[in-house]
Amino acid sequence: MADVMTPSRSERAQLLLITALALAVILVTVALLLNAAIFTENVATRDTTADGPEAIELRGELVSGIGELIEQQNRQGQDGSDIADSVESGIDEIGPMVDRERASGGTVATLSHDPNDDEMGHLLGWTDESAAFDAIDNETVVEGLSDARAFELNLTAMASLSDPNASQIENEAFGVRFVTAGDNVTQYIYEDNETVVIANATENTDPRSRCTVNESGPTIVDLTGDELRTDDEIRQCYRGLWPDDDPESIAFINGADTEGTFTLTVDEAASANPSEDSSLQVDDAIYSVTVDIGYQSRDLTFETTARVAPGEPR
Amino acid sequence: MRPTSSTDDRGQAHTVEAFIAALLLISGLLFAMQATAVTPLSASTSNQHIENQQRALAGDLLSTADEDGTLKAAALYWNTSGGGFEETPDGETFYQNAGSQTAFLDSLQRTLSERRIAYNIVIRYHVYNEEVDQPEQERVTMVRMGQPSDNAVTASRTITLSETDRLTGEDDCQLTDSDCAASFYAPNFDADSQFYNRLEVRITTWRM
Secondary structure (H helix, E strand, O other), X not given: OOOOOOOOHHHHHHHHHHHHHXXXXXXXXXXXXXXXXXXXXXXXXXXXXXXXHHHHHHHHHHHHHHHHHHHHHHOOOOOHHHHHHHHHHHHHHHHHXXXXXXXXXXXXXXXXXXXXXXXXXXXXXXXXXXXEHHHHEOEEEEEOOOOEEEEEEEEEEOOEOOOOOHHHHHHHOEEEEEEEOOOOEEEEEEEOOOEEEEEEEEXXXXXEEEEEEEOOOOEEEEOOOOEEEOOOOEEEOOOOOOOOOOEEEEEEEOOOOOEEEXXXXXXXXXXXXXXXXXXXXXXXXXXXXXXXXXXXXOOOEEEEEEEEOXXXXX | OOOOOOHHHXXXXXXXXXXXXXHHHHHHHHHHHHHOOOOOOOOOHHHXXXXXXXXXXXXHHHHHXXXXXXXXXXXXXXXXXXXXXOOOOOOOOOEOOOOOOOHHHHHHHHHOHHHOEEEEEEEXXXXXXXXXXXXXXXXXXXXXXXXXXXXXXXXXXXXXXXXXXXXXXXXXXXXXXXXXXXXXXXXXXXXXXXXXXXXXXXXXXXXX
């Protein structure tokens, strides 16, 4: 009879082999379980509001699209009611489209618009780019202002000053003056050694250079967007071009040497001041529309009311 | 005569056993590590991160292109006579080797292709199906690099076209001009306003 208490050498080797195999299987199982646990945890703890960014993106996309629709419609030179009807027609078409687009992704998106919430306004445009701005020199371009947006000058010629002092800038550089409840703010725009300079002055301070861009063809001065643009460069001016206090009126000064075009959208109560012989054109426009945007997915219900007024100062 | 299984022999055997056991343990460990190796293409936490990164990258590229206008310019880079995108090979309406045809494709080339990420681009637009008297969506392919893998991700961005938008290719006509309107893939959806159509640009990306 075999001695079970003192196993032979071959039995000992078998035991070792089996133990080693069992250990290998255990390690593999542990590794697989660990990996499965990590993956399960990852899946389980993924952002439950993953649709949040999509809802915000939808809002931004609709505000952008409707803003473009408003701007395009305002440029058609129609009267106010026709513009409002056209914008309403456009938004009515966009609504079901958004719903169809999102339905394919398993979400519901809605867009609704009440025309009664539309704010009418005026689109001011200086269209003759060869006419100097002195036709409204030292005159108020618009007054009684509550809201203004999308104020953009496209300058093809301006006063050239070489390293000017404060009085030279004030007397010779073209200026856009914002009359506010506080200090009046003037943005002087001139060319200095192939650089377009914007210098900021208030009633109590001398002009100080605020933003510059290398001259290259026409210069676009986006006063509400705080930006200077040329064909080659875009320069952000970071809240430097629009006054902190809301302007009550806007005037141009020293416009004799400055040529180009500009557009500005103002609220309905504002009074533009086109003189008989100036190139300033005043058309009806929509200042803003308000839309309700909804987004609903399995995990998220998002509703918001957005006021669309493209180019409104930050 | 010495006994056959002395105490010295037993010690040697234990040492050898210990070595063998250690070898087996290490082999098992190595096997276990190989068995659970996480590759970029395996379904794992790591792969999920890569998918998230790719989705974020594609989404950011679309957002940037939308902001600077190059996305719309690429969607309008259409050849009216050829009935396809400009600079596509003869007989094709889409790009297979997308690169520097437009600023948008150039940015995709520099950002995705150089990281060995392939992509397809499809544009979905709205049409009115007269037969069933229902609006619906159709699609046109801009770029097709191949069949996406199982780990492909998508990102999309919707842009709005106006009637005053112009094609950006050689034709340079306004969308509502008869020549443009007859050939351009997306129809004018609202004649009563400046609104033209909405285009959903969808990128599908996957690792090559």
